[in-house]
Amino acid sequence: MLLITETDALAGFCARLASAPYITVDTEFMREKTYWPILCLVQLAGPDEAAVVDAMAPGIDLAPLMALMADPKVLKVFHAARQDIEIFYHLSGKIPAPLFDTQVAAMVCGFGDSVGYETLATKLARARIDKSMRFTDWSHRPLSEKQLHYALSDVTHLRVAYEKLQEMLDASDRTRWVKEEMAILTNPATYKPEPYEAWRRLKVRSTNAKFLSVLRELAAWRDLAAQEKDVPRNRILRDDALLNIAAHAPKTEADLFNTRGLGRNGFSPSMKDAILAAVEKAREREDECAALLEEKIDLPRGLAPVVDLLKVLLKLKCESNDVAQRLVASSGDLEQIAADDDANVPAMHGWRREVFGDDALALKHGKLALAVKNKNISLVPLESASRKAAANG
Numbered sequence: 001m002l003l004i005t006e007t008d009a010l011a012g013f014c015a016r017l018a019s020a021p022y023i024t025v026d027t028e029f030m031r032e033k034t035y036w037p038i039l040c041l042v043q044l045a046g047p048d049e050a051a052v053v054d055a056m057a058p059g060i061d062l063a064p065l066m067a068l069m070a071d072p073k074v075l076k077v078f079h080a081a082r083q084d085i086e087i088f089y090h091l092s093g094k095i096p097a098p099l100f101d102t103q104v105a106a107m108v109c110g111f112g113d114s115v116g117y118e119t120l121a122t123k124l125a126r127a128r129i130d131k132s133m134r135f136t137d138w139s140h141r142p143l144s145e146k147q148l149h150y151a152l153s154d155v156t157h158l159r160v161a162y163e164k165l166q167e168m169l170d171a172s173d174r175t176r177w178v179k180e181e182m183a184i185l186t187n188p189a190t191y192k193p194e195p196y197e198a199w200r201r202l203k204v205r206s207t208n209a210k211f212l213s214v215l216r217e218l219a220a221w222r223d224l225a226a227q228e229k230d231v232p233r234n235r236i237l238r239d240d241a242l243l244n245i246a247a248h249a250p251k252t253e254a255d256l257f258n259t260r261g262l263g264r265n266g267f268s269p270s271m272k273d274a275i276l277a278a279v280e281k282a283r284e285r286e287d288e289c290a291a292l293l294e295e296k297i298d299l300p301r302g303l304a305p306v307v308d309l310l311k312v313l314l315k316l317k318c319e320s321n322d323v324a325q326r327l328v329a330s331s332g333d334l335e336q337i338a339a340d341d342d343a344n345v346p347a348m349h350g351w352r353r354e355v356f357g358d359d360a361l362a363l364k365h366g367k368l369a370l371a372v373k374n375k376n377i378s379l380v381p382l383e384s385a386s387r388k389a390a391a392n393g
Contacts, residue, residue, distance in 0.1 A: 002049070002050070002051035002052070003051070003052050003054060003143075003148060004051050004052065004053045004054065004057075004060075005054045005057035005060060006057070006059075006060060007059070007060055007061040007063075007064070010053060010060065010061075010062070010064050010065060011064040013044070013049075013051055013053075014044075014064040014065055014067065014068040015064070016046070016049070017044060017046045017049075017068060017074065018068060018071055018073070018074060020046035020047055020048075020074060021047070021074070021075065022046075022047070022074065022075035022076070022077055022100070022162065023044055023045060023046050023068070023074055023075070023076060023077065024043075024044070024045045024077045024078075024155040024156075024158040024159050024162060025042070025043065025044055025069075025076050025077065025078050025084065025096070025155065026042075026043045026078065026079070026084065026151075026154040026155050026158070027039060027040075027041065027042050027043070027083075027084045027087055028040045028041040028043075028138040028151055029083075029087060029138065030137070030138060030139045031232075032232070033231070033232070034230050034231060034232065035226045035227050035229075035230050035231055035232060035233070036090055036227075036230055037083070037086070037087050037090070038139065039055040039056075039087050039091065040054075040055055040056055040138035040139050041053065041054060041055060041138055041143075041151055042055055042062075042065060043151050043152055043154055043155040044065075044068075044155060045152075045155040045156055045158070045159055047159065050152055050155055050156050051152075052148055052151050052152055053065060054143070056139065056141070062091070066088070066091070066092040066094070069088055069092070069094070069096040070092070070094050070096070070097070072097065072098065075098050075099075075100055076096040076097070076098065076099050076100070077100045077101075077102060077158060077159075077162045078096075078099070078100070078101055078102070079101065079102045079103050079117045079120065079154075079158060079161075080101065080103045080114075080117070081099065081101045081103075081185055082185065082190070085099075085185060085190075085191065086191045089188065089191045090191070095185075095186050095188060095191070097186050098182075099182050099185055099186055100162065100166075100178070100182070101178075101181070101182065101185060102117075102120060102158065102161050102162055102165055103115060103117075103120075104178055104181045104182075104185075104327075105162075105165040105166075105169060105178050106120055106165060107323065107324035107326070107327045108169065108174050108177050108178055108181075108323055108324075108327065109165055109168045109169065109172070109174070109322070109323075110322030110323060110324075111123070111324075112324055113324045113325065113326040113327070114324075114326065117129075117154065117158070118131065120161050121153075121157040121158075121160075121161060124160055124161045124164045124165070125157040125160035125161055125164075127153070127157040127160075129150075129153055129157070130146075130149075130150060130153075132146075132150075133146060133147055133150035133151075134150075136150075138151075174351075176351065177350075177351045180350050180351060181327075193223060193227065195219070195220035195221075195223040195224050196216060196220045198219040198220055198222070198223040198233075199212070199215045199216045199218075199219035199220070201219075202215070202219070202239060202242070202243065204243070209286050209287075209289055210249065210282075210283075210286055211246055211247060211249075212246075212289055213282040213283070213285055213286040213288075213289035214245070214246040214249050214278070214279055214282040214283075215242070215243070215246035216282065216285075216289055217278040217279065217281050217282040217285070218237075218242050218245060218246055218275065218278050218279070218282075219242065220278075221274055221275070221278045222236045222237050222242065225274070237275075241259075241262060244259050244262065245259055245262070245275060245279070249279055249282075249283075250275075250276065250279060251276075251279070251280075252276075253272060253276070256272060256275060256276060300339065303338045303339060306338040306364060307331075307334050307335055307338045309363060309370065310334045310337060310338060310360055310363065310364070311331075311334060312370060312377065313356070313359060313360060313363055313370065313379075314328060314329055314334065314356060314360075316370075316377055316379070317355055317356045317359060318355075318356075321355050323355065327352075328346075328347055328352050328355060328356050329345070329346070329347035329352070329356060332345075333345040333346065333347045334347075334360075337357075337360050337361070337364070338364065341361060341364075347360070359379070362381075366382060367381065367382055367383055368380070368381055368382060369382050
């Protein structure tokens with residue numbers, strides 16, 4: 001096993017990997033006590049060698065690694081890449097590219113929704129991964145042999161998984177599908193925290209503009225404060241406290257301290273002032289928040305059964321094309337398609353439209369029907385059936 005703890009060794013290893021057609025990559029990090037993830041290890045493997053890079057080794061410079069991540073000649077293969085890419089983007093300001101995510105590829109190739117790495121390694125690489133190290137403290141030194149073997153297995157079995165998935169994509173002519181999905185993962189906007197979108201993480205059901213305007217301002221303030229201090233959001237203010245303040249919308253210090261679940265303890269003068277300022281700002285922007293709300297579509301009377309039919313069609317098309325339903329359309333997407341032919345949802349663009357979107361519109365407009373034959377559901381083009389009946393008549 002190769003454990004890299006020095007810059008020269010890292011530079012040499014990365015130089016060798018730079019000639020490989022692809023590398024597999026994974027990271028181990030800690031985030032329990034910080035806003036930004038703390039990179040502990042980076043696992044790398046080319047077709048012929050693999051190593052664990054100790055990102056916390058004293059004096060190590062990760063510049064050779066970042067240069068490799070940015071090398072356009074080398075494909076970077078991850079599994080469930082979003083968090084790993086966020087780390088590289090935060091450290092270097094660049095997204096590893098070109099990119100291949102085996103979780104996305106597995107969904108395209110019929111392995112189900114959000115398939116885990118262990119499942120993929122078992123099915124494609126015939127590997128058994130010891131899960132006992134999954135929740136280990138990767139910041140603690142020294143690392144044990146068992147920890148290092150576990151970490152390295154995240155990229156060694158990934159080589160086999162990638163190669164087999166790529167063969168399947170080539171055989172089914174679906175490489176283009178995965179490339180379309182990579183456009184999201186390689187977009188810097190995916191990894192830039194937007195403070196004024198932080199309120200959506202709380203998943204409240206209220207559509208009260210006043211409440212949501214205060215919540216939006218408070219969540220934005222909390223997110224910016226957490227970034228600045230590099231602490232988890234709840235270290236600034238807990239979710240339940242945030243929601244209670246938004247519901248109470250205090251105007252004065254006394255109002256704030258009378259909010260349910262709050263007291264004077266733990267509130268610095270600057271924190272108190274920031275909360276009251278956020279509430280006051282929210283009052284000024286209430287109309288703006290109301291306009292920004294993504295209201296749930298109120299389906300016209302009679303369209304709910306259309307949505308149900310679209311759900312059946314989605315299941316049928318995804319099963320026949322061996323692709324995960326979650327990757328094609330959500331329930332919200334189906335509601336929008338039922339209400340609007342020009343719905344701007346992923347299911348109506350690119351490969352998803354080829355697989356499902358066009359048939360969804362045909363079903364909606366009576367040009368396609370669902371029929372049960374021999375206990376199986378099949379599609380019946382109604383226009384061709386009508387023409388055939390007319391010709392026979």
